[in-house]
Amino acid sequence: MxxxxxxxxxxxxxxxxxxxxxxxxxxxxxxxxxxxxxxxxxxxxxxxxxxxxxxxxxxxxxxxxxxxxxxxxxxxxxxxxxxxxxxxxxxxxxxxxxxxxxxxxxxxxxxxxxxxxxxxxxxxxxxxxxxxxxxxxxxxxxxxxxxxxxxxxxxxxxxxxxxxxxxxxxxxxxxxxxxxxxxxxxxxxxxxxxxxxxxxxxxxxxxxxxxxxxxxxxxxxxxxxxxxxxxxxxxxxxxxxxxxxxxxxxxxxxxxxxxxVPEEVVIGRVRDAYRKLRPVPCTACRGCMPCPLGIDVPRIFELYNDAVMYDDVETARSLYRIERHDIDSCNECGACVAACGLKIPITDRLKEACKLLAGWK
Ligand code: SF4
Ligand code: SF4
Structure with a gap:
């Protein structure tokens, strides 16, 4: 407790x-x-x-x-x-x-x-x-x-x-x-x-x-x-x-x-259903890290995904603020995009995430 x-x-x-x-x-x-x-x-x-x-x-x-x-x-x-x-x-x-x-x-x-x-x-x-x-x-x-x-x-x-x-x-x-x-x-x-x-x-x-x-x-x-x-x-x-x-x-x-077993199966199905709602299919493998400018791509995608999955933008926004993420500094060098095995268009998805988490226009 x-x-x-x-x-x-x-x-x-x-x-x-x-x-x-x-x-x-x-x-x-x-x-x-x-x-x-x-x-x-x-x-x-x-x-x-x-x-x-x-x-x-x-x-x-x-x-x-x-x-x-x-x-x-x-x-x-x-x-x-x-x-x-x-x-x-x-x-x-x-x-x-x-x-x-x-x-x-x-x-x-x-x-x-x-x-x-x-x-x-x-x-x-x-x-x-x-x-x-x-x-x-x-x-x-x-x-x-x-x-x-x-x-x-x-x-x-x-x-x-x-x-x-x-x-x-x-x-x-x-x-x-x-x-x-x-x-x-x-x-x-x-x-x-x-x-x-x-x-x-x-x-x-x-x-x-x-x-x-x-x-x-x-x-x-x-x-x-x-x-x-x-x-x-x-x-x-x-x-x-x-x-x-x-x-x-x-x-x-x-x-x-x-x-x-049937109870475990139900929970597994719930997990899958939540995951299907994620806007970015990031597995948090961290293959794209480190970013030369210190941007924590997997963590930002996690906050973005959680905000959408659990319909809880407020918590995600406050964590984004407390953890002091700074997407503004991204110079779109493309290093993370080239490293991502899932070929996620990271820079585009980061912009989407920031619209939600940091109130970007
Ligand atoms: S594109 Fe942006 S986030 Fe990706 S490695 Fe370059 S600076 Fe970092
Ligand atoms: S490499 Fe791709 S899947 Fe892995 S953490 Fe980075 S964005 Fe996510």
Missing amino acids: RLPSLAGDPAGIDEDEVVRMLRYAIDHGVNYLDLGYPCDMEWHERLARLLGRALKDGYRQKVKIAANLPSFLIDSPADFDRYLDDRLKWLQTGCIDFFLFGGLDRETWPRLQEIDVLSRAEAAMADGRIDKVGFGFHDYFQTLREILDAYDNWALCQLQYSYMDIDHHPGVGGIRYAASEGLAVVVTESLKGGRLTRKPPESVAVIWTDAPKNRPLADWGLRWVWNHPEVATVVSDMSTLEQVAANVALADAVEPDSLT
Whole structure:
């Protein structure tokens, strides 16, 4: 369970209700709480203090807490200690069970290695401020392998995974590899930030109608992830006590390897139906990379495809903005077009993507 994502005005949240939700979850078996990735520091601090309050009265002893270090903000070993000590103070605890290097990928990992923050993590484990270290990851299988192979003491990795992510970022191969290396695999975004629970497009809706069981869409999505024996736990944002109650009841009822073949077939058909809606048939193979001007073609196509597939332009636009893509700098050199095995007319499709994501005319 991730600390509730409380949409709207942070000042307007009902903190007593959040404490009730957290304690209900713990009373019903939730034993892992993830503070989440710190996008807004002020808000993050408030959530951490709230979690600390909820874990008083003996609740701290019943759960493991995970906290994320924002890797892209770490410039020195001292930053590591400052971020850790702040969280210990806010959470009012002497030890964080799992301290994660958040957002590791091919760019952040070499930088963290250079700064040698792992030696700071080792020191924090030795003095008891951390019990174990892990990392959050969003990149391709090869990078995951490099990170796992570089350090023997990883305890946990957190990956985005849903029935739409079976073969990328880093897909089922990454989940299996991490588990085979002895890491606890924690899954996030199992419902793709809620996009898999919205009203589906017609071509998908008819498949759900024919499904062997009539279930809520969230139920299908979570069952599919929990069906993997390699997955240790799934964290999910919840905003109401009803959602917490529904999710803990479902978690109690589902076992790994319990989906039937007809159920797997239905989910496979749903995946195919969504994929048919993609405007660009990019497989994210990254054969066209690197672009000499640093344009991340596969990622831009992914945002474009997701916006259309899930009819959710708003999320795609904000990610495009946050990730600071810059298609304006493309000089149409054609290097990516020549490298694409699928012969996608990349420069033309990038212009289409930008019309949608950046509001180009
Ligand atoms: S055409 Fe544009 S996106 Fe493709 S490699 Fe050249 S600069 Fe990069
Ligand atoms: S080479 Fe083609 S299919 Fe592969 S990531 Fe680039 S655009 Fe996508």
